Amino acid sequence: MTDVTMTVNGQTRSASVPPETTLLQLLREHFNLTGAKLGCDVGDCGACTVIVDGQAVNSCLMLAGQADGRQILTIEGLASRNHLHTIQKTFENSGALQCGFCGPGVLMSAKALLDENLNPSTREIRDALSGNLCRCTGYTKMIEAVQDAARLLREEPRTQITHARTEVTAS
Amino acid sequence: MNEHSRVLERDKLNIAEPPSDVDLRLPVQVPREPYPIETLTPDARQQTRAVGQRATRPDGRLHGLGQTKYIDDLSFPGMLYARIKRAGIASARIKRIDTSAAEAMPGVMAVLTGKEIPTNSFGPTFQDQPVLADPIVRHAGDGVAAVAALTEQIANEALDKIVVEYEPLPAVLDPVAAMREDAPKVHAPDSNIYATKVIRKGDIEKGFAESDHIFEGRYSTQMIEHVSLEPHAAIADWDANGRLTIWATIGRITLARSDIARTLKLPMSRIRIVGTIVGGNFGGKNEISQEPALALLSKKTGRPVKGVFTRGEEFTATTTRHPIIMDYKTGVTKKGRILARQIRLVLDGGAYCSWSATTLGKACILSPGPYKIDNVVAEAFVVYTNKTMTGAMRGFGAPQVCFAYESQMDDIAKALKLDPLEIRMLNAFDEGSSSPTGQVLHSVVVKESLRKAAERFGWEPRS
């Protein structure tokens, strides 16, 4: 068994799992965080995207042991205190989530992009979302939603943005 | 990329203080406060203003929060995981299945083969598809045995331990070859042609005789998988009172209930189907697949059983879009007016019918295109082949024939040196035109749509 301790959405958690457990399985089956989805299990569809140490990764392609000691942010950690994350708001308003299965992964990719770049071009957005496949909504509304979110986040005072993140990571 | 922000993120790596034992025992609940979920009941007074309004989906909030529960997000105490062994051979007779080694594995709770299924056939039109093949395998994605185990890993390993001996049978993979009398029969002794439709309007011979030019062309399309992001998934729970509850990613739960009742020889009143939120359907989840097998595994073990297809199974063991071989013969005047069109469609129906009959009908009716043609003959056939079954997918055959008739319109326009837009304007339906089946059409805006589209994308004749 592999013993792991990591910070998940701001809370430290431990588990003892078989070594072949993926980070996705650890989150879904051991921590009951079912927001990240299993779509293809080989890193093509992006439905399992979570943020590890600030970087978007396919959690189906990471062993639980590799995530030991790291900071994991999942879709469940995006909203806080009766407060939707701006990306969640704009995705909802743009109708960018239809069946919703790809949604959590797309939102995490968008979050990773906007954490680094608050003024992304359409090309940069497309590039950041190229690892997330969607079959219902298509990508136009998602790109709109990311652009709207970027604009809102730029307008919001910087402190408030970091506030939303520390809110989640503190505790 | 901003290296600085990444460094900042990384600096937070260190876990400052070890959390208390009490904290560690809590489930990960973020945030600890409730999520911002409002009751999104539409205001009755607003409803008439829906048209032209920007609407948000009532379930969009939950999707964005990652709180929507799809099948794979549900689990029940004692739940087992099922996997299905796929044949991996296109056409064969099963001589022997040995499941003893799998059954002996620690953690394997039950194994199921086709023989144990009360009525081993289902299908929305013809009941020609087995839940688990017995004894004839008709395509490589056919299931031959199912396993329920404590974990998915054990179930997968058990599949490897099931020994199946096959007697390979001749396979037919080409739909045109499958139509020949001497072709191997997929469902022997029946003909491989399992549904046909013919539409006749006017006098086709006269139409061709009066035409200045006759164009013939063959157009074909490929098989397409729906690839809904959520794979096919279901949970079956056969309780001690003999009541069966199935949570399933199925778009048509009442149809599913009657199909499941039939396969299990169980009264419909004993079956409850819970249609959960479906992570993409597109026609691919309009019928049952593994549900009866899961139900029987649940009955055998007395525990809930979950089954989720792998992405590979999605391609080999679920329905797909029909490949169609489309022969078009069209007679036109010098000016490009269509006088006669003869069409022959051969739909590759795969190993089982599924929604093929519906697709066949729609493809045939729409095959002449949205054009005023007085003389039409359209014949369509759907045939069995030893390939993944084809069924419903967005448009039920309409996109395939659209590809064919519009390609031929372009071919004709090019040959007659006509503008592709003009030849369509010349022939398109008007208000009150009648379709090939004699339906008088209303609210027809083909020409207006074409004109508007041409205007918007700046169409200008290229020649």
Place this chain on the structure above:
Amino acid sequence: MKAFGYVMAKDVGHAVALLAEHGAKAKILAGGTDLLVELKHAVHNPEIIVDVSRLAEIKDIAVRDDGLHIGALATHSDIMSSPVIRGMFPALVNAAHSIGAMQTRNLGTLGGNLVTCVPSMDSGPALIALEASVTVASSAGQRRMPLADLFVGPRKTSLKPGDLLVDIVIPKESLDKPAAFEKFGLRKGQALALVNAAAAFFIDKGNFLKPRIALGAVAPTVIRAPKAEAYLGGRKISAEAMAEAGRIAATEAKPISDFRASADYRRDLIAVLVKRALANAQAVATTKQKELVA
């Protein structure tokens, strides 16, 4: 995935000791983007996974006396965001960018991409064109060899059980050599290359100096195009010469036909991509010159 053991290496010494101990029964886990897929499909059934992903000592990107060192564990994202590489070799940035998608680039490593050794690898051609070499560690010590010697065939390298690729070195002779990478896939993001190509050359009084052309996805491994290189060497730089080099390179490859593209289509692509890579390498040279003047 089938059951296996897992051990996290603390440093390179520990890693090679573990690899020596377990030999062929071990598999090395770096980024995992290829390995996990192979494990899920039971391509390998190792008894133990040696996780080297935390070895910070082989993650650095830095210029030293003998050239530019890229640690084998540098991820494709690390390469894309490294100021050193961005300034010196835009070709490597483009190559890294063309691999997978953001999520896989954040996990996948340069070393992993090289040792997985698929013919269509995007990290290979630019490094081959820049005549990179690699350092391999084992319990017997470290050895250096040309990168080209690492590639044996599709998914086959010259590494033995117990070997760990630790470093990729672009020799000092190639530093600041203008280079470009071109790829054609069926989709702009997250697609395997139908063909990829890299070109590098110095400019000597308007002539090609030491031209190097490398091609991917058109032979069992990444290959050079020596005839096209010989044609260009010493020749006046011109669009015609670049196009001709592309045509020559197309005759040197042995592409296969598969479900992605036919061999003929791939040969046509080679001619176009080599021409473009040469033109873009020239553009890189021009930019660099401008920067020098400024």
